[in-house]
Amino acid sequence: MSIAHGKLGIVTESQVARPASPRRRQARGERRIQQLLDAAASVFCRTGYTSASTNAIAREAGVSPGTLYQFFPNKEAIAVELGDRLTQQMRDTHGVVFTDENAALPLGEMLDVVLDPLIEFNCANPVFLTLICSSDTPGTVAEEHAALHAALQTRVEELIGTYVPELTPERRTRIATMAFALFKAGLELILSHEGEDREAYITEMKNCLYGYLAPVIGTEAAPARH
Amino acid sequence: MSIAHGKLGIVTESQVARPASPRRRQARGERRIQQLLDAAASVFCRTGYTSASTNAIAREAGVSPGTLYQFFPNKEAIAVELGDRLTQQMRDTHGVVFTDENAALPLGEMLDVVLDPLIEFNCANPVFLTLICSSDTPGTVAEEHAALHAALQTRVEELIGTYVPELTPERRTRIATMAFALFKAGLELILSHEGEDREAYITEMKNCLYGYLAPVIGTEAAPARH
Amino acid sequence: MSIAHGKLGIVTESQVARPASPRRRQARGERRIQQLLDAAASVFCRTGYTSASTNAIAREAGVSPGTLYQFFPNKEAIAVELGDRLTQQMRDTHGVVFTDENAALPLGEMLDVVLDPLIEFNCANPVFLTLICSSDTPGTVAEEHAALHAALQTRVEELIGTYVPELTPERRTRIATMAFALFKAGLELILSHEGEDREAYITEMKNCLYGYLAPVIGTEAAPARH
Amino acid sequence: MSIAHGKLGIVTESQVARPASPRRRQARGERRIQQLLDAAASVFCRTGYTSASTNAIAREAGVSPGTLYQFFPNKEAIAVELGDRLTQQMRDTHGVVFTDENAALPLGEMLDVVLDPLIEFNCANPVFLTLICSSDTPGTVAEEHAALHAALQTRVEELIGTYVPELTPERRTRIATMAFALFKAGLELILSHEGEDREAYITEMKNCLYGYLAPVIGTEAAPARH
DNA sequence: GATGAATGAGGATTCATTCAT
DNA sequence: TATGAATGAATCCTCATTCAT
Numbered sequence: 043m044s045i046a047h048g049k050l051g052i053v054t055e056s057q058v059a060r061p062a063s064p065r066r067r068q069a070r071g072e073r074r075i076q077q078l079l080d081a082a083a084s085v086f087c088r089t090g091y092t093s094a095s096t097n098a099i100a101r102e103a104g105v106s107p108g109t110l111y112q113f114f115p116n117k118e119a120i121a122v123e124l125g126d127r128l129t130q131q132m133r134d135t136h137g138v139v140f141t142d143e144n145a146a147l148p149l150g151e152m153l154d155v156v157l158d159p160l161i162e163f164n165c166a167n168p169v170f171l172t173l174i175c176s177s178d179t180p181g182t183v184a185e186e187h188a189a190l191h192a193a194l195q196t197r198v199e200e201l202i203g204t205y206v207p208e209l210t211p212e213r214r215t216r217i218a219t220m221a222f223a224l225f226k227a228g229l230e231l232i233l234s235h236e237g238e239d240r241e242a243y244i245t246e247m248k249n250c251l252y253g254y255l256a257p258v259i260g261t262e263a264a265p266a267r268h
Numbered sequence: 269m270s271i272a273h274g275k276l277g278i279v280t281e282s283q284v285a286r287p288a289s290p291r292r293r294q295a296r297g298e299r300r301i302q303q304l305l306d307a308a309a310s311v312f313c314r315t316g317y318t319s320a321s322t323n324a325i326a327r328e329a330g331v332s333p334g335t336l337y338q339f340f341p342n343k344e345a346i347a348v349e350l351g352d353r354l355t356q357q358m359r360d361t362h363g364v365v366f367t368d369e370n371a372a373l374p375l376g377e378m379l380d381v382v383l384d385p386l387i388e389f390n391c392a393n394p395v396f397l398t399l400i401c402s403s404d405t406p407g408t409v410a411e412e413h414a415a416l417h418a419a420l421q422t423r424v425e426e427l428i429g430t431y432v433p434e435l436t437p438e439r440r441t442r443i444a445t446m447a448f449a450l451f452k453a454g455l456e457l458i459l460s461h462e463g464e465d466r467e468a469y470i471t472e473m474k475n476c477l478y479g480y481l482a483p484v485i486g487t488e489a490a491p492a493r494h
Numbered sequence: 495m496s497i498a499h500g501k502l503g504i505v506t507e508s509q510v511a512r513p514a515s516p517r518r519r520q521a522r523g524e525r526r527i528q529q530l531l532d533a534a535a536s537v538f539c540r541t542g543y544t545s546a547s548t549n550a551i552a553r554e555a556g557v558s559p560g561t562l563y564q565f566f567p568n569k570e571a572i573a574v575e576l577g578d579r580l581t582q583q584m585r586d587t588h589g590v591v592f593t594d595e596n597a598a599l600p601l602g603e604m605l606d607v608v609l610d611p612l613i614e615f616n617c618a619n620p621v622f623l624t625l626i627c628s629s630d631t632p633g634t635v636a637e638e639h640a641a642l643h644a645a646l647q648t649r650v651e652e653l654i655g656t657y658v659p660e661l662t663p664e665r666r667t668r669i670a671t672m673a674f675a676l677f678k679a680g681l682e683l684i685l686s687h688e689g690e691d692r693e694a695y696i697t698e699m700k701n702c703l704y705g706y707l708a709p710v711i712g713t714e715a716a717p718a719r720h
Numbered sequence: 721m722s723i724a725h726g727k728l729g730i731v732t733e734s735q736v737a738r739p740a741s742p743r744r745r746q747a748r749g750e751r752r753i754q755q756l757l758d759a760a761a762s763v764f765c766r767t768g769y770t771s772a773s774t775n776a777i778a779r780e781a782g783v784s785p786g787t788l789y790q791f792f793p794n795k796e797a798i799a800v801e802l803g804d805r806l807t808q809q810m811r812d813t814h815g816v817v818f819t820d821e822n823a824a825l826p827l828g829e830m831l832d833v834v835l836d837p838l839i840e841f842n843c844a845n846p847v848f849l850t851l852i853c854s855s856d857t858p859g860t861v862a863e864e865h866a867a868l869h870a871a872l873q874t875r876v877e878e879l880i881g882t883y884v885p886e887l888t889p890e891r892r893t894r895i896a897t898m899a900f901a902l903f904k905a906g907l908e909l910i911l912s913h914e915g916e917d918r919e920a921y922i923t924e925m926k927n928c929l930y931g932y933l934a935p936v937i938g939t940e941a942a943p944a945r946h
Numbered sequence: 947g948a949t950g951a952a953t954g955a956g957g958a959t960t961c962a963t964t965c966a967t
Numbered sequence: 968t969a970t971g972a973a974t975g976a977a978t979c980c981t982c983a984t985t986c987a988t
Contacts, residue, residue: 705931
C-alpha cells in the first residue's frame with residue numbers, strides 16, 4: 043500500500059487564494075490564478091526567483107499588476123502556491139514513487155523506479171527545481187520553500203531507513219542530504235540538455251547515485267518488512 | 269611539473285581595473301581594489317550576487333559609491349575580477365592540485381590529494397562557490413563566470429582523460445560535468461556545516477565521487493604516461 | 495418649542511443613495527446602506543477618514559466592493575451620508591438641546607443641559623468627531639463636512655445671541671467659533687479617556703467653557719425673550 | 721536663569737542625515753536637506769501629513785525621488801527632522817517663553833508673555849501645528865510626534881506646577897492637557913484667519929485660557945520661589 | 947442588486963550608475 | 968582620486984473605481 047499520500051502532504055493549507063466566503067471561487071478567478079501561476083513558472087524559469095518581478099509575472103499573464111494582487115498578497119505567496127500545486131500534482135501523477143514496495147527492490151531497480159517519474163515530472167515542470175533551489179546564498183534554501191524541500195528530503199531519509207535501519211540518525215540524514223543534493227545537481231544538468239544528451243545525463247546521475255549508495259545500502263533487495 | 273599554470277590561466281586577463289597609465293598601478297589604488305573586492309566577497313556571501321547592491325559593497329568597503337565606480341565599470345566587473353583573483357590565488361596556493369603526478373595515484377588517494385586543497389580553499393573563500401553558483405536560473409551559469417567555470421571543468425576532464433584515455437570525448441565531458449556538479453553540490457553542504465559535521469560531509473562527498481568514478485576510471489593508479 | 499428641527503436640517507437633503515425609483519427604498523437596500531454606514535463608522539474611527547479604504551469598508555460590511563458602489567458613488571458620499579444620519583439621529587435623540595428654554599438657564603446649568611447630551615451622543619458615536627475633524631489640514635474642514643460643521647456652529651451662535659443680543663455679529667461668530675473649537679478639542683480628550691478620567695475631562699471642558707463664556711454672557715439666566 | 725534650554729531638549733539625537741563619517745556633511749547636501757524640509761513643510765501644510773507623498777515633496781523641492789531618499793529613509797524621518805528643527809528653532813528664538821521668571825507673573829501678563837512668542841512662531845511656521853496634530857484618528861497623536869507633543873505638554877504642566885504646587889499630579893496633568901488642547905484648537909483658528917481677524921482670535925484664545933486657568937491658578941503672581 | 951474580477955495610476959522605496967566638486 | 972549628491976527607472980504594493988456576469 044502506498045504511503046505517499048500521507049507523507050508528502052506538505053500542502054500546508056495554502057494561505058493564499060482562499061477567500062473568507064466558503065463558496066468556491068468563481069471559475070474566472072480560478073482560471074486567472076492558473077494563468078498567473080503559469081506565467082510565474084515561466085518567469086521564474088527564465089529569470090530565477092529573486093530577479094522575477096511581480097510586474098513581469100502580471101505582464102506575462104496579460105493582466106494588470108492589481109489583478110495579480112487580487113489573488114496573491116505577494117511574490118512569495120505565488121511561489122508557495124506554485125510549489126503546493128506542483129507537489130500536489132507530483133503526488134497525483136507519481137505517487138507510486140515513494141511506496142514501500144519500491145523500497146524492497148534491489149538498488150538499481152529501485153533507482154529506476156524512483157527516479158524515472160521524478161525526472162519526468164521535473165522535465166515537464168522545470169520550475170520545480172527553480173523553486174527548490176531558489177536561493178541567493180548557496181546552501182540556504184529560501185524560507186518559503188523550506189517545507190517543500192524538507193518534505194522531499196524526509197522521504198529520501200525514510201527510503202534509506204528502509205534499507206539500512208541500523209544507521210545512526212545522523213549518518214542517515216547526511217546520506218539523504220547528500221543524495222538529495224546529488225539529485226538536484228544531476229537534475230540541473232539533465233534539464234539543461236535535451237534529447238540523447240539528456241538521456242545520457244540521466245544515466246550518469248543514476249550511476250552516480252548507485253555508486254554512492256551501493257556501499258551503504260547494498261545492491262540487494264531490502265530486507266523483508268515486519 | 270605542474271601544468272596548472274598554463275591551463276587555469278585562461279581567465280586571468282582581467283578586463284577591468286586597468287587605469288589609463290599602463291604603468292604599475294599605484295599602491296593606493298591596488299589597496300582600494302583589494303578593499304572593494306574583500307567587501308564584495310563579504311556582501312556576496314551574505315546576500316548572494318543578485319541581491320548584493322553596489323552601494324552595499326561600497327559601504328562595506330568604507331568608500332563612496334563613486335569610488336567604487338572609479339575602479340569597476342559595473343557590478344558584474346566586480347564579480348569577474350573577484351573570480352579572477354580567487355582563481356589566481358587558488359593556482360598560487362594549490363597549484364599542485366592538478367598535476368599529472370596526482371593523476372598517477374590510485375583513485376582514493378587522488379581524491380584526497382585533489383579535493384582536500386580545493387575544499388580548504390573554498391572554506392577559506394566561500395565567495396568562490398557563491399560566484400560559481402551565482403546564477404538565478406539553475407543549469408545556466410551567469411555569463412561572467414562561464415570562463416571560470418569552463419576552466420575548472422576542463423581540468424577535471426583532463427584529469428579523467430589521464431586515467432581513461434579511451435573514453436569518447438562526449439562521455440568524458442559528461443563524466444567531468446557530472447563530477448564537477450557533484451563537487452559543487454557537496455561543497456555547498458560542506459560550507460553550510462561546521463566542525464565535525466563539515467568533516468563528515470567531506471567524507472560523504474569523497475565517498476560519492478569515489479563511488480561514481482571507480483567504475484569508470486578504476487581504483488588503481490593511472491597507467492604510466494608515454 | 496424646539497427650533498432645532500428647522501435649523502439643523504440644512505444638510506439632511508441626502509445627495510446620495512436615492513435609487514432611480516423615487517418610491518420608498520426597498521427594505522433590503524435600506525439595510526444594506528445601514529450596514530455599510532455602520533462599517534464605515536467603524537473603519538473611520540479605527541483608521542481615520544483619509545486612511546480608510548472603500549474596500550476595507552465593504553469588507554467590514556461583509557459585502558463586495560461593487561455592492562458598496564451600488565449605493566454610494568464614492569468614498570466621500572459615504573462620509574456625507576454618515577454625517578447626515580448622525581445629525582438626524584442627534585436631532586431625534588437630543589433635539590431638546592438647543593431650545594430657547596435652555597437658553598434661559600444660568601450659564602452653569604445651561605452648559606450641563608446642552609453639553610451632557612452632546613457628549614453622550616458623541617461617546618456613543620465617536621465617528622461624529624472623526625468626521626468633523628477628518629480634515630488633514632488643520633483649520634480647514636473638508637468640503638464634505640462643511641455643511642454639518644456650519645449647522646452646528648450656527649446653533650452655538652444663536653444660543654449666544656439669546657444671551658447677549660447686543661454683541662456685534664462678528665464678535666458673536668468669533669465667540670461661537672472659539673467655543674465650538676473648544677468643544678471639539680475637549681471632546682477629543684473625553685473620547686480618548688474612559689471611566690473616571692473621562693468624567694474628569696468632562697468637568698474640565700465645562701470649566702473651560704464656563705470660564706470663557708461667563709465674562710461674555712454672564713452667569714445669570716438669559717433675559718426673558720419678548 | 722532660563723531653564724528652557726535644558727527642558728525642551730527633546731531634539732533626540734536625530735536619527736537621520738547623520739552619516740557614519742564624523743565629518744560635516746557637505747554644504748550642498750545641507751542645503752538640499754533644508755530645501756527638502758521646506759518643501760515638506762509646504763506639502764504637509766497643503767495636504768496634511770497623511771496625504772503628503774514623498775514624491776510630491778521631492779517634486780516641490782525640485783529633485784528626484786531618489787535624492788530625497790539619500791537624506792531621509794522615509795516620510796516619517798522627514799517629519800521627525802522637521803519637528804526637531806522647528807523645536808530647536810523655537811528654543812533658539814523664543815527660549816524665554818518657559819522661564820521661571822514668567823511663571824512669577826500674574827496670569828494675564830504671563831499668558832501674554834508665554835503665548836505671544838508661541839503664536840508668532842506658529843504663524844511663521846504653520847507646519848508645526850500640522851505636525852503636532854498630524855493624526856488620522858482624533859485624540860491620538862501619531863507615534864512620530866509623540867515626543868514633541870509630550871515635551872510641550874510637560875512644559876505646560878511644569879508651568880502650572882509653579883503656580884499651584886498643591887494640585888494632585890492627576891489634576892495638574894489634566895489641566896495641562898486641557899490647556900494644551902485649547903491652545904492647539906485656538907491656534908488652528910488663528911492660523912486660519914488673517915489680519916484683524918487673526919488678532920481677534922488671539923484675544924479670544926487668551927480670554928479662553930484666562931477664564932479657564934484663573935480659577936485654578938489665580939490671577940495673582942505666583943508665590944515667590946525658594 | 948450582488949459579486950468579485952479588473953484596472954491602472956499612484957505611492958513608498960531601492961539601486962545601478964553618473965556627475966559636479 | 969575621492970566624495971557624496973543626483974538621477975530616474977524599476978520594484979512592490981494599494982486603492983478608488985469600473986465592469987462583466
